[in-house]
Amino acid sequence: MINKIFLSIFLVLLINNVNAADYSYVKNRIAMLSEADEKTRVTIVQELGRLSSNANLIIPDLISILENEDSHKVKMEVIRALERIGGQANTTVPALIKALSDENWEIRWSAAGALISFGKKSAMAVPELIVLLRDPEEYVQNAALATLGKMGPISVAAMMDEVVKPLDYADDQFKMRIVCIRSLGALGAKAMISVPLLIENTEHENPLLRLEAALALRKIGGDDSMPGEIGWLAEPDEMVWPKGSQIEGNFLMFAEAKQMVLITIVNTLLKLTMDPDLQVQYAAVKGLANFGNKALPAKDKLINAMNRGTPEMRRVAIDVLANLGEEADDVIPDLVSALADFDANVQWAAIQALRKKGKKSVPELIYMLEYDDDSLTPNILRTFSELGPNAIAAVDNVLIMLQHSNADYRALAAEALGEIGEPSEIAIKSLNILKQDKNEYVSSSAEWALNELERIKDIRENNTNEE
């Protein structure tokens, strides 16, 4: 027991003297590993890992432990320590590759995850990591995927190779193709080279493959990294893009090339909005939200989806319409009508779409507020709140709503006034009266709005005095 206390004190001192770590000092800790029990060995390895790059000199010792240790707990900690130290890739990466075939799944999982720290220096592990995509343990598969995802073009090529293989290549080839298509999507712009292959898969007879390909395409197209910012694109020995992204002319060339790829992706998604499978249609429509006004040709289709689709389809169609820009401002009346949708998420999407449209949506909202329609009024007031100062033209109409017989509307109107933030005398006076409302929701909303308006009034007065 006393020994354990001494060991604990010793380890605490060790943490506090990380920078003072020297070879003999650390060697002593390594020596202790051969005598201590499993729990202590785990603790020592954890502390050594915390030395981070200061422990570079003990990497060979750690690798030796990894190869000879029986306890899988200690081995896991050694792998974590190697990951944290992160040095001597030429020695560490082969050791981690060896651990990828360990019979214990936790070791394979840890090793696959640890390789992430070595980035492209772990490229030699790609064949083994691809094998792990077929590992019986999902954890291991995911760790292998995550690591492959950090390696850039080498793993892109390996994944494309799996996608190209015919589905009867192996029993699990269908699953492998799905996994690799999904991973290509997760790589974003780094996987731009795979776009033609993915488009090919959007035409496959199997709807699941079409769906995954659509999802991957929208992720690749939605990644707004410019070519010059993607490191590997500028490297001479790697594929697709020519060297020298920092030179203005080349950068423009990359940007133009990327635009062409994006247009191809948008056209594919537009085509997929007509897919016979509803899930594929949904993925395609949702994907269009990433491309701003490039999705303009789909406007009529989107309005149709907003009015007739499933609740999910209606919501994403509204989302896309909100991102179409000025050329689609004529959809504002449709968006206001969508505030009355029976689905709460569609209503919220419409509120947010109108918020994005800004001041331009206010006249239509005021017009519809005058109908005092129960299915629209509360959400119109919520939209004014979301619009904030952009809804200043609606203040008079909102003031009228403070006297509505419905308490919820009075509360929502009070909040809208607070959010709009125009401290006119009449607004302050009306809210002061509303503070006396018997309904707690109304009175507390009025009080909050009043505080907001008075705060804004004070700021404005102080600014005027300073001038």
Next chain:
Amino acid sequence: MKNKIVYLVFLFSFFMSNNLIAQNIYVDLELVLAVDVSSSVDEEEYQLQMRGVAAAFRHPDVIAAIEATGGNGIAVAMIQWSDNEEQALAGGWHIIRNSSDAAKYARLIKRVPRIIPGGQTSIAGALSFSIDQMNNNNIDSTRKVIDVSGDGRANNGVHPMNIRDLAIEQGITINGLVIINEEPFLDGYFERGVIGGRGGFMMVAEDYRDYAAMILQKLLREIGMPVS
């Protein structure tokens, strides 16, 4: 003798008054919303999360669910988290019993600033901090839920599984809202290593645009009684 009685009465009243001061508030549910603000979350995505949570607390169905919990309301707190050393309680604990309380909380969340600018991802750190907040909030309840949302697996701190198991031992349920915009297989990771406890469940959002829809469904399910 008289002095002794006075002294005992004084001591009794002292203990009683302290006991009253220290008495915890009782609610039907303690809920921590643990929101990922690591470097992978940009400003627009942060805003989508805050607006989504605020909108959910204004929704009539959520308010109806709160009012139906058992009459004592719910206690809710938001924590922002990134790496192992970076967690913050955003806006403190709030008791919500009705639409007025819910509106107050929604207003607060809509304006809550991003306290942590970024960092790595430590789900274990987020869970430990959440447990700590629950254990030191002077609030009692029969149900405790941590609602952790995130778009990446842990790359910092200990494995979340260890802390998840500690939480379960303390009767805390961990639910997950997984945003798979960056890591397409993240749901499996959350399912095995993060969520757990009585009625623990997970929901998946394809991206932050889906966040509002998902958090609304999730809160309705969390505030209602657990299925299992």
